[in-house]
Amino acid sequence: MTEPIVRHYGPKAYSDHPPFNYPDYRSTVLRAPTKDMVKIVQTLSETTGPGPAWTELSEEDADLTTNAGTGGTALGQRIIVTGMVLDEAGDPVPNTLIEIWQANASGRYAHWRDEEHPAPLDPNFLGAGQCITGEDGTYRFTTVVPGPYPWPNHRNAWRPSHIHFSLMGPALGARLVTQMYFEGDPLLGLDPIYNSAPEHSRERMVASYDHDVTEENWATGYRWDIVIRGPLATPTDPEED
Amino acid sequence: MGRLGETPSQTLGPFFSIGLSGEGENVLVSDGVAGDRIRLVGKVLDGEGQPVGDALIEVWQANSKGRYRHPDDTRDELALDRAFSGFGRAATEFETGEYWFETIKPGPVPDPEGEMQAPHLNLILQARGTLNPLFTRVYFPDEEEANQADLIMRMVPKDRRNSLVAEPEGGDPPTYRFDIRLQGEGETVFLDV
Numbered sequence: 001m002t003e004p005i006v007r008h009y010g011p012k013a014y015s016d017h018p019p020f021n022y023p024d025y026r027s028t029v030l031r032a033p034t035k036d037m038v039k040i041v042q043t044l045s046e047t048t049g050p051g052p053a054w055t056e057l058s059e060e061d062a063d064l065t066t067n068a069g070t071g072g073t074a075l076g077q078r079i080i081v082t083g084m085v086l087d088e089a090g091d092p093v094p095n096t097l098i099e100i101w102q103a104n105a106s107g108r109y110a111h112w113r114d115e116e117h118p119a120p121l122d123p124n125f126l127g128a129g130q131c132i133t134g135e136d137g138t139y140r141f142t143t144v145v146p147g148p149y150p151w152p153n154h155r156n157a158w159r160p161s162h163i164h165f166s167l168m169g170p171a172l173g174a175r176l177v178t179q180m181y182f183e184g185d186p187l188l189g190l191d192p193i194y195n196s197a198p199e200h201s202r203e204r205m206v207a208s209y210d211h212d213v214t215e216e217n218w219a220t221g222y223r224w225d226i227v228i229r230g231p232l233a234t235p236t237d238p239e240e241d
Numbered sequence: 242m243g244r245l246g247e248t249p250s251q252t253l254g255p256f257f258s259i260g261l262s263g264e265g266e267n268v269l270v271s272d273g274v275a276g277d278r279i280r281l282v283g284k285v286l287d288g289e290g291q292p293v294g295d296a297l298i299e300v301w302q303a304n305s306k307g308r309y310r311h312p313d314d315t316r317d318e319l320a321l322d323r324a325f326s327g328f329g330r331a332a333t334e335f336e337t338g339e340y341w342f343e344t345i346k347p348g349p350v351p352d353p354e355g356e357m358q359a360p361h362l363n364l365i366l367q368a369r370g371t372l373n374p375l376f377t378r379v380y381f382p383d384e385e386e387a388n389q390a391d392l393i394m395r396m397v398p399k400d401r402r403n404s405l406v407a408e409p410e411g412g413d414p415p416t417y418r419f420d421i422r423l424q425g426e427g428e429t430v431f432l433d434v
Binding site for chain 1: 245247248251252254255256257258288289309311316326327351363365369371373375392393397398401423424425
């Protein structure tokens with residue numbers, strides 16, 4: 001019987017992540033588990049995941065300004081968002097499925113429940129895109145800057161401009177869903193979701209303007225690298241033991 | 242060598258279905274799939290017992306032979322099934338917090354000590370108001386002996402193990418109920434993986 005490869009991941013760095021219960025973000029109060037997570041040993045169930053087998057994406061899926069399929073182009077400031085997915089050792093992580101979703105340039109989601117903010121929908125903008133990281137760990141999207149929008153968390157609450165990112169890497173245990181924010185946004189310090197991340201790590205969610213990413217006469221550009229959990233070391237081949 | 246710090250996790254918010262819940266992703270099976278078909282149903286409840294109508298549940302499981310579709314699962318003697326990827330997604334229904342999957346019962350997967358784990362599904366739950374993904378497992382009520390011997394199950398405090406075992410509801414294909422309680426009485430066990 002062949003032995004499968006079970007990679008060893010270090011413990012999840014909970015100190016880099018938000019707490020489960022963060023009362024300033026009111027929705028956490030009744031939804032955060034009250035009991036400690038049960039620490040388990042990693043088995044093939046945790047060290048594998050659906051990322052590497054993902055297929056069926058095309059270039060068009062990564063261009064949110066045109067992928068509504070209407071033949072028209074989304075309104076708003078066109079940007080390129082690119083970067084690398086790295087593991088904790090600094091190694092690029094290829095074959096990672098990245099799925100993003102966001103509000104349109106006016107701050108409205110194309111979602112039936114986003115009906116309280118009287119901002120216009122854009123028929124040429126769905127607000128979702130996908131890509132898979134290349135061999136060098138890079139990803140690249142074309143989209144528009146999402147608008148900030150009000151939400152009912154507290155009086156006169158506004159979410160800063162952000163793009164939701166979902167990463168499905170090589171292992172289930174490395175699953176990451178996060179949000180990308182924009183450098184210099186004055187709403188960042190007022191946002192309990194952004195502030196739920198510890199002070200030392202929250203700036204890791206902020207993309208930087210990068211003139212090298214811009215394309216002349218076409219789009220400005222932002223760079224944002226993402227770090228997910230990675231194996232501590234390559235396991236030895238059991239047949240050599 | 243210094244290691245890089247992880248990018249912090251954030252909630253997926255109430256509008257994730259724009260990006261994450263494709264149509265039909267809660268049906269993992271297609272024609273010709275090998276194995277015993279099952280239906281997994283359940284609801285997600287908050288600390289007041291109210292339904293959580295904006296949760297995303299992802300399932301990852303081995304095929305009927307116990308093999309994962311992943312390059313690290315090198316056990317070529319256990320055939321992959323072209324009709325089965327092992328991954329699915331379901332968004333809970335807005336009013337009721339209910340979700341369902343159509344899938345197959347997975348075969349057993351080895352643990353690092355070389356013993357077989359009890360058949361199980363791996364779930365990740367995320368919702369508006371969860372700032373980190375919540376990992377749990379679904380075990381089967383008709384596998385009592387295997388469940389008792391299971392390495393992971395034995396790491397769970399005895400009085401909480403029941404929260405990881407689905408309830409049989411009969412039917413054809415057999416239906417199993419797995420309600421997820423985020424807080425309070427019967428709080429589901431979540432795993433630090």
